[in-house]
Amino acid sequence: MKLPARMKALVFEGPGRPLQLREVEVPRPGPAQALLRVSFCGVCRTDLHIVDGELAGPRPGLILGHEITGTVMETGGQAGALMPGQRVGVPWLGGTCGQCRFCRTGQENLCDHPQFTGYTLDGGYAEYAVADHRYCFPLPEECADVGAAPLLCAGLIGYRSYRMAGPDVGKLGLYGFGAAAHIIAQVAVHEGRQVFAFTRPGDQAAQSFARRLGAVWAGDSTAPPPEPLDAAIIFAPVGSLLPAALRAVRKGGTVVCGGIHMSDIPSFPYSILWEERVVRSVANLTRRDGEELLKIAPTIPVASEVTVFPLAEANLALDRLRGGRLEGAAVLEVRG
Numbered sequence: 001m002k003l004p005a006r007m008k009a010l011v012f013e014g015p016g017r018p019l020q021l022r023e024v025e026v027p028r029p030g031p032a033q034a035l036l037r038v039s040f041c042g043v044c045r046t047d048l049h050i051v052d053g054e055l056a057g058p059r060p061g062l063i064l065g066h067e068i069t070g071t072v073m074e075t076g077g078q079a080g081a082l083m084p085g086q087r088v089g090v091p092w093l094g095g096t097c098g099q100c101r102f103c104r105t106g107q108e109n110l111c112d113h114p115q116f117t118g119y120t121l122d123g124g125y126a127e128y129a130v131a132d133h134r135y136c137f138p139l140p141e142e143c144a145d146v147g148a149a150p151l152l153c154a155g156l157i158g159y160r161s162y163r164m165a166g167p168d169v170g171k172l173g174l175y176g177f178g179a180a181a182h183i184i185a186q187v188a189v190h191e192g193r194q195v196f197a198f199t200r201p202g203d204q205a206a207q208s209f210a211r212r213l214g215a216v217w218a219g220d221s222t223a224p225p226p227e228p229l230d231a232a233i234i235f236a237p238v239g240s241l242l243p244a245a246l247r248a249v250r251k252g253g254t255v256v257c258g259g260i261h262m263s264d265i266p267s268f269p270y271s272i273l274w275e276e277r278v279v280r281s282v283a284n285l286t287r288r289d290g291e292e293l294l295k296i297a298p299t300i301p302v303a304s305e306v307t308v309f310p311l312a313e314a315n316l317a318l319d320r321l322r323g324g325r326l327e328g329a330a331v332l333e334v335r336g
Contacts, residue, residue, distance in 0.1 A: 009126035010314045012062040015053025018315045027130045031076040034133050041124035042067025042149035043317045043330035049261045066092040066117035067152040068124030069145040079133040088136040091152045093284045094121045095132045109284035125314055137290045142298035150304045150329035154179035156285045159293045161258035165231035173229040175221055176236025177206045179329035189214035190300045196225045209327050233258050239265035251275040258282050306331045
């Protein structure tokens with residue numbers, strides 16, 4: 001297939017400004033990269049943090065999007081086993097140095113010199129994208145491109161957060177029932193855990209959605225659960241939820257902060273942290289996380305609830321995400 005010289009892409013022009021649909025040059029893969037024809041790209045809250053100026057440093061001209069599914073079109077000479085025609089997914093962590101102490105000890109998610117898809121690297125709000133072959137995950141046959149897209153960040157960060165909550169969790173609280181929570185709720189229910197879903201106050205639709213996915217209780221994030229939790233994961237970027245979650249977990253319980261950005265955490269009394277409660281954050285993902293989730297997702301099976309938007313309507317998708325007017329995840333259709 002002859003590749004075009006130019007492609008459509010949504011381009012970032014500065015914080016607080018809508019993305020602009022432009023024609024730009026199709027990128028060429030470097031020696032260790034693959035060129036992908038993008039099928040779908042998920043719309044993540046991190047994209048919203050970039051557009052709204054809550055994450056520093058994105059360059060003008062950046063192409064956002066880090067939940068990419070697509071087909072390999074070309075590879076560089078050092079692109080490993082990737083082959084043209086192969087279906088792959090590309091996550092948020094787009095490259096690591098392989099040399100720092102974290103990369104050498106299996107903690108590549110904490111790499112000292114990371115690259116991030118759709119933030120420091122151009123991403124998937126475009127017809128074509130290039131990606132480091134090490135961070136292209138082959139997609140299982142059972143996973144359609146559209147449903148796999150949210151797994152590549154919402155699912156992966158959710159899965160890492162879920163594992164960090166601990167192996168002996170019977171009662172799990174999920175604060176913010178959006179893209180990540182609706183995926184991990186399915187994993188948790190499949191593994192026999194009780195899920196307690198916390199939503200924006202009065203969000204009956206999200207609470208009903210959580211119950212349909214197997215939550216034993218769903219209510220406002222300002223309300224305590226009916227019984228103490230073993231662990232809680234906070235997906236909503238709201239700092240005031242941390243003290244609320246600490247009050248909700250039992251002695252020795254764990255609260256995991258699963259986002260890349262959170263508003264300031266208010267002061268709270270030491271008594272709600274005492275009794276060996278643990279607070280921890282989750283940063284990025286490892287390739288092992290991706291391999292594990294993509295292996296188990298078809299066996300459950302995880303069903304991503306998606307609202308599909310055309311590529312040109314990315315700003316509308318971001319606006320609906322900003323306003324909490326989505327059930328599950330938003331996905332941009334680039335090439336169906």
